[in-house]
Amino acid sequence: MMTHPKAALLAVFFGGALLGGCAATAKTETASGAPLARQIAQSAHCGLVAPGHLLIRNEAELARLSSLPGRNLSLAPFRQIDFRQETLVLVAQGQKPTGGYAITLEESAILDEELVLTVSERSPEPGSMVTQALTTPCAAIAVTAEGWNDIRITHRENNR
Template sequence: MTVLALAITLVAGCSVNRSATASGAPLARQVTESDHCGLTAPGLVYISNASELDRLRRLPSGNLSINQLRAIDLEREHLVLVGLGQKPTGGYGLTLRSAEIVDGVLELTLNARKPPQDAMVTQVLTTPCAVIAITPEDWKQLRVSGEGLDTITRQQ
């Protein structure tokens, strides 16, 4: 009886973690980044089909190459556009650091870059972002976080 109780406790306490798809492909990969995405507030845009991708054209001052994003097979990968919001100068950006599925949550960790205080930067308003292709399988919730970022979650 004690062995059975111990086995149940161990199984219940184990989390399921994965860093690749069943076929061995990465869970996420950075497709591009831009200094001028057009997202004036921090956040994310989830894109799972062509009509959602077409809406990116309407972003104010957006400078993303939609043609490059159209090359993504949205049946196999979805896109996540993560924006830092409006910044007062150049020198800001985002880079994907890691991706992992933990207990049904796809966790994307990004590095947020900001210019050093003594850096010479362009004096222009920017709206930096990163576009990340992700697997749409085996997760129920998306969590995006990183140093210098607010944690953003979204249900699938």
């Protein structure tokens, strides 16, 4: 079957335009130009013994943090959050056998209503001098409360 060259060219053009229109665009700031996420605290003793993340969407959920065993994380910076505009995310590395571990926000984006936070995780170099104490490192990140329905944390290992 022979296809007219102009028809083939139009099919390629419109097919490409349709596919290009379907491609998702990542949002990296709020409508007012503010960053989607900002790290507001970091601690080696958050009290969260399992790796993962914890969403805190209101004052009542924030108050429950004070009951975490082994927590040495000041809640004062978190009380400055306006929960109508932001959500607090604690990203935890879980319990570690020594000091020298940390987690830091690298970047954030919203893609297809999913908030993607990229964090770097630091661990001590083998043989380095570290404190001999159990730690529960985490990062506290304030994120915009709008534009996303799900959250994904991606990790980069960063031994410095």
